[in-house]
Amino acid sequence: MTNPFPYSSDNKRYHTLNYYWHEKFGLKVFKVNLNAGFSCPNRDGTKGYGGCTFCSDLGSGDLAGNKNDDLITQFNKIKQRLHKKWPHSKYIGYFQANSNTYAPVDVLKQKYEPILKLDNVVGLTIATRPDTITKEVLDYLEDLNKRTYLTIELGLQTIHERTANLVNRCYPLSCFIEAVKQLRKRHIEVVVHIINGLPYETKEMMLETIKFLATRDIQGLKIHMLYLINGTKLATFYKKNTLPILSKEEYIDIVCEQLALLPPKMVIHRLTSDPVEETLIEPKWLLKKFIVLNDIDKKLHQSDIYQGFNLNILNRFRQILRGNLQKKDLVIDATVGNGNDTLFLCNIVTEGHVYGFDIQDTAINNTTNLLLKHKKNNYTLFKESHSNMIKVLPTLKDKVSAVVFNLGYLPGGHKKITTNYQTTIKAIRNSLWFLNNKGICLIVVYPGHKEGQREAIGIDKYLLKIKNDYQVKYYYNTVNNKAPYLISIKKPVNK
Numbered sequence: 001m002t003n004p005f006p007y008s009s010d011n012k013r014y015h016t017l018n019y020y021w022h023e024k025f026g027l028k029v030f031k032v033n034l035n036a037g038f039s040c041p042n043r044d045g046t047k048g049y050g051g052c053t054f055c056s057d058l059g060s061g062d063l064a065g066n067k068n069d070d071l072i073t074q075f076n077k078i079k080q081r082l083h084k085k086w087p088h089s090k091y092i093g094y095f096q097a098n099s100n101t102y103a104p105v106d107v108l109k110q111k112y113e114p115i116l117k118l119d120n121v122v123g124l125t126i127a128t129r130p131d132t133i134t135k136e137v138l139d140y141l142e143d144l145n146k147r148t149y150l151t152i153e154l155g156l157q158t159i160h161e162r163t164a165n166l167v168n169r170c171y172p173l174s175c176f177i178e179a180v181k182q183l184r185k186r187h188i189e190v191v192v193h194i195i196n197g198l199p200y201e202t203k204e205m206m207l208e209t210i211k212f213l214a215t216r217d218i219q220g221l222k223i224h225m226l227y228l229i230n231g232t233k234l235a236t237f238y239k240k241n242t243l244p245i246l247s248k249e250e251y252i253d254i255v256c257e258q259l260a261l262l263p264p265k266m267v268i269h270r271l272t273s274d275p276v277e278e279t280l281i282e283p284k285w286l287l288k289k290f291i292v293l294n295d296i297d298k299k300l301h302q303s304d305i306y307q308g309f310n311l312n313i314l315n316r317f318r319q320i321l322r323g324n325l326q327k328k329d330l331v332i333d334a335t336v337g338n339g340n341d342t343l344f345l346c347n348i349v350t351e352g353h354v355y356g357f358d359i360q361d362t363a364i365n366n367t368t369n370l371l372l373k374h375k376k377n378n379y380t381l382f383k384e385s386h387s388n389m390i391k392v393l394p395t396l397k398d399k400v401s402a403v404v405f406n407l408g409y410l411p412g413g414h415k416k417i418t419t420n421y422q423t424t425i426k427a428i429r430n431s432l433w434f435l436n437n438k439g440i441c442l443i444v445v446y447p448g449h450k451e452g453q454r455e456a457i458g459i460d461k462y463l464l465k466i467k468n469d470y471q472v473k474y475y476y477n478t479v480n481n482k483a484p485y486l487i488s489i490k491k492p493v494n495k
């Protein structure tokens with residue numbers, strides 16, 4: 001199966017950081033994790049004490065350099081290791097541990113600027129809390145962003161205030177929203193960290209966090225799994241209370257659903273966590289990182305979904321067609337429009353045939369041009385209403401494997417010429433006459449305009465009449481309930 005996800009060169013179904021940086025820099029780029037010795041406002045008493053309850057003494061910088069070394073030494077030690085294996089790579093200084101904007105700007109400059117001057121450093125990534133990004137810090141970051149490739153990572157973890165209080169995050173969601181706004185006003189790339197499996201969060205709550213982030217102006221996301229390590233407040237809490245920990249299967253299921261809700265352009269910086277084995281209490285399955293990542297790939301593949309899948313009902317439309325059609329099949333595109341669906345069908349039924357209908361010259365011309373451009377020859381187009389399909393193709397009774405309708409008006413064309421509920425219903429009824437035993441009729445309905453609403457009601461009424469003779473299924477956009485939806489009609493298995 002060819003990969004339906006566009007932002008990948010290695011068959012991944014999500015937008016990896018590797019892919020993004022390769023496209024951006026044209027070569028391998030590594031992050032060099034640093035510990036600059038900063039603190040956090042919820043550790044030193046400014047906002048709270050003890051830090052977030054899941055966070056280690058090292059401020060979640062357990063894989064960063066040794067804070068007893070100066071930053072240049074930390075950088076060089078890590079770089080040397082990488083350089084042996086990848087001599088032509090470039091580097092990004094990653095200020096990872098604790099809150100790396102939690103200091104006066106002079107101190108920030110002393111920490112960041114020397115790293116920027118090192119050979120082959122192409123940028124900086126700064127992990128921090130939104131409540132430490134002051135006006136002065138923003139001004140400096142804006143200047144830095146003009147001189148280098150800058151990314152700010154914000155630890156949000158969850159949008160739910162109750163959970164945030166429970167884990168002692170000590171800043172409200174509104175603070176995060178404002179920080180993102182200010183950073184984006186200055187064109188700075190923003191990456192957000194979230195954690196799945198936080199205490200007492202349900203799967204729905206984790207999906208809500210993702211749905212919220214999917215609509216924000218953020219460029220990247222890191223998805224972590226909650227882990228308990230020795231010495232954290234959460235570990236003590238865990239020992240005294242029953243705190244359910246997600247199993248690997250549950251985690252993978254949630255991550256795959258989360259990916260399906262995220263815009264395809266959002267870069268996924270990580271999909272699992274890297275706890276240190278010696279201090280890890282639970283879950284031990286996290287130690288097998290490659291198995292977790294592989295299983296996520298497998299699950300995406302098996303379910304035939306990918307990042308952004310649930311944002312557009314046409315993805316489901318295409319998934320169903322890919323799963324139902326074979327190369328020798330005959331199919332009908334009842335509304336060719338600009339020809340995108342016709343081309344998609346021609347690419348599947350390579351040894352079969354696509355019959356296309358549209359009432360507009362522009363649509364027939366656009367589709368012809370598109371198919372010519374892609375050197376297709378397995379199609380015939382008719383400038384004719386789909387309500388006359390039987391008259392045009394009288395020999396195809398019971399021979400067609402799919403009839404598809406993409407209702408509404410021609411994208412980029414005249415909005416007054418739309419499919420019309422009377423002809424549409426007649427055409428849907430006629431399309432069932434064509435279907436072979438495994439045949440399917442798919443209808444994408446656009447209730448967002450007046451005629452579309454009328455059409456939607458008319459189709460529902462008609463489908464009620466045939467519901468005992470056919471299997472009818474509705475598929476909705478799970479993010480936007482006003483968006484187009486999909487209907488499939490099939491003969492029952494025993495007919």
Ligand SMILES: C[S@@+](CC[C@H](N)C(=O)[O-])C[C@H]1O[C@@H](n2cnc3c(N)ncnc32)[C@H](O)[C@@H]1O
Nearest residue numbers: 335336337338339340341358385386406410419
């Ligand atoms: C939403 S567009 C189709 C988009 C198209 N499938 C694509 O991939 O670009 C709907 C099309 O239906 C066409 N249409 C409207 N009434 C029709 C009818 N009675 N018979 C056939 N096509 C019709 C319109 O001209 C318009 O081009």
